[in-house]
Amino acid sequence: MKPAYITKTGKKKRKVKTPLQKMHDKCWAMAKKVVYLRDHGQCQRCFKRVEGANAHTSHTFPKSTHAALKYNLLNLTLICYHDHINWWHKNPVESGKWIRETYPKRMAIIEKIARCRSYRVDDLQEILEELQAEYERLKYGNS
Numbered sequence: 001m002k003p004a005y006i007t008k009t010g011k012k013k014r015k016v017k018t019p020l021q022k023m024h025d026k027c028w029a030m031a032k033k034v035v036y037l038r039d040h041g042q043c044q045r046c047f048k049r050v051e052g053a054n055a056h057t058s059h060t061f062p063k064s065t066h067a068a069l070k071y072n073l074l075n076l077t078l079i080c081y082h083d084h085i086n087w088w089h090k091n092p093v094e095s096g097k098w099i100r101e102t103y104p105k106r107m108a109i110i111e112k113i114a115r116c117r118s119y120r121v122d123d124l125q126e127i128l129e130e131l132q133a134e135y136e137r138l139k140y141g142n143s
């Protein structure tokens with residue numbers, strides 16, 4: 001749980017992010033950029049072009065139960081707002097079947113990865129660097 005940022009006198013203080021939280025934010029921002037490029041800016045279900053708030057990055061295995069896959073690109077899919085909120089999260093059986101049929105290789109790999117993981121700042125630094133390298137590879141084509 002997040003600590004409550006309330007002073008002794010009951011006044012609310014501005015929330016200050018810890019270095020760890022900041023690194024999580026950076027990793028997530030970079031993971032989204034990579035997924036967006038990899039998935040060509042298109043919803044992988046309906047293939048409509050997505051931008052801004054309509055571009056959702058969906059976790060196949062939720063980060064709540066599979067912390068280790070939080071920034072794993074094989075666990076992430078670009079999907080439109082509608083398909084993410086009104087379809088993916090509301091039809092877990094159907095969407096589970098869809099993701100297995102659409103990405104059988106990805107699923108085979110990520111199912112074998114242990115679910116649990118806690119992150120330290122230096123773990124996240126490493127993840128961020130890997131994501132940045134992947135982003136540059138996709139963007140500039142240096143493989």
Ligand SMILES: [Zn+2]
Pocket residue numbers: 043044045046047048079080081082083
């Ligand atoms: Zn869609």
